[in-house]
Amino acid sequence: MPVPDADVPAQEGPRRPIPTPGTLMVDTRIENRVGEFRGVAGPYWSLRPVCGGIEWEAAPEFVRPATPIERLRAENARCNARSRGDVL
Structure with a gap:
């Protein structure tokens, strides 16, 4: 029995609403890294580290x-x- 790949999302669902710029979001693929939502770049969301x-x-x-x-x-x-x- 094959082991599910951790890099593949569990299920495909409807498109999620795009957050407001500045909203704090968590990237679960990178050790739950918190970033500020900056915008959309193609199929991806751009996040910026909170501390710069x-x-x-x-x-x-x-x-x-x-x-x-x-x-x-x-x-x-x-x-x-x-x-x-460290941050301006």
């Missing part, structure tokens, strides 16, 4: 909205980075 850095693209089926605790952690990380001078 290079945007990355994620397949929408692997992206979900951040939970309240994930948003709190991300905002706290941003504030800490800003106090160190």
Whole structure:
């Protein structure tokens, strides 16, 4: 019996609504990395690290909205980075 591939979404469903730019989202393929939604790039969604850095693209089926605790952690990380001078 073949083992399901972890990189393949569990099911194909209807297209998900596009989030508002600035919404904190979680990319479940990259260790639940939290990023700020920036826009759509072809079939992918562009996410930007909360503490600054290079945007990355994620397949929408692997992206979900951040939970309240994930948003709190991300905002706290941003504030800490800003106090160190890492973020403008």
